[in-house]
Amino acid sequence: MDCIFCKIANKEIPSELIYEDDNVVAFNDLSPQAPIHFLVIPKKHYESLNDIDSQVVFGQIFSTIPKIAEKLNIKEYRTVVNTGKSAGQTVFHLHVHVMSGRNFTWPAG
Numbered sequence: 001m002d003c004i005f006c007k008i009a010n011k012e013i014p015s016e017l018i019y020e021d022d023n024v025v026a027f028n029d030l031s032p033q034a035p036i037h038f039l040v041i042p043k044k045h046y047e048s049l050n051d052i053d054s055q056v057v058f059g060q061i062f063s064t065i066p067k068i069a070e071k072l073n074i075k076e077y078r079t080v081v082n083t084g085k086s087a088g089q090t091v092f093h094l095h096v097h098v099m100s101g102r103n104f105t106w107p108a109g
């Protein structure tokens with residue numbers, strides 16, 4: 001399968017991972033929208049949130065975020081999951097955006 005995030009997760013594409021465990025990896029976004037902007041993804045391919053087959057997946061992803069935040073010394077951040085084209089999803093491997101280091105407006109654009 002030609003999926004850029006699978007390639008990052010299985011290290012076919014070398015990239016600097018900021019977190020890795022058996023199920024999840026995190027890495028900086030190529031096109032950061034904030035001073036800190038990283039993505040947390042499951043190693044297993046799910047096209048989007050609509051495809052998850054277990055609530056464990058999201059627990060694994062979200063429970064890593066405070067650990068990474070602590071490592072980066074951030075306490076406040078925006079988390080975003082875009083699901084589907086109209087919601088802004090451009091890479092169809094489930095990922096959570098984590099952004100920090102500036103003020104964010106609400107509602108999101």
Ligand code: 5GP
Nearest residue numbers: 004027028029030031082088089090091092
């Ligand atoms: P989406 O728009 O699907 O919610 O988010 C996809 C994100 O992946 C975008 O913020 C985009 O900058 C990032 N991205 C796309 N391709 C790559 C890549 O090859 N490497 C990294 N690190 N980020 C990528």
Ligand code: ZN
Nearest residue numbers: 003006045093
């Ligand atoms: Zn994938």
